[in-house]
Amino acid sequence: MAKVIAHIKEVPFQIEIKTPTGNIITADEPVEKGGKDTGFSPKELLTASLSACTLATLRMYINKKGWNIPEIKVETELIEMDGKTLFARKLEFLSTVDEDQKKRLILVANACPVHKILSGTIEIETELI
Template identity: 60%
Template structure:
């Protein structure tokens, strides 16, 4: 289980998010939505989680296999329309990789933990305390 805490005071839409290990991230809304654009929007954080998880998963796998993967660049677009949300993830793999290795890394990208969470049924329970 991961327990994230977030809080907002009176400053318009500045949200402080804390991890169990003490790391802090600031989220905010863009100026056009009344925020100050001092951090990622909540939806940007969601897309960032998929991008970061993909990068880490591919790096770990390539390291374990001793493959010559020099760089992983991931771009994620989140699009909402007609009641459907679509994440488009673009992978750029740099290094001396053959087609079989590249295909395997694509499969591994689709198995990163955040990808699995986002593609499985999700339940959100909200408790007022």
């Protein structure tokens, strides 16, 4: 389970997000939407979550296999069009990776937990406390 507590005060759109263990990040809207661009936008946070999970999942798999792949980059873009949302994700392995490894690593990337959540049925329940 994941849990965060988000809090906004009087600065327009500047949001402090905390985990129960004390990690803190700032979210904000871009200047053109009335924010001050002091942190990730909500959509950037969602996109970053997929990127981070992809990289962590790949690193776990690569380490388990003992492959010499010291660095991986992922570029993820959230694209909205015609009522559809697309996450365009590009992986870059900064070392030699053979074709069989590439195929396996794409399957592993697609198996990361956040990918599974975003690909599945999502329900959101809201209540006042």
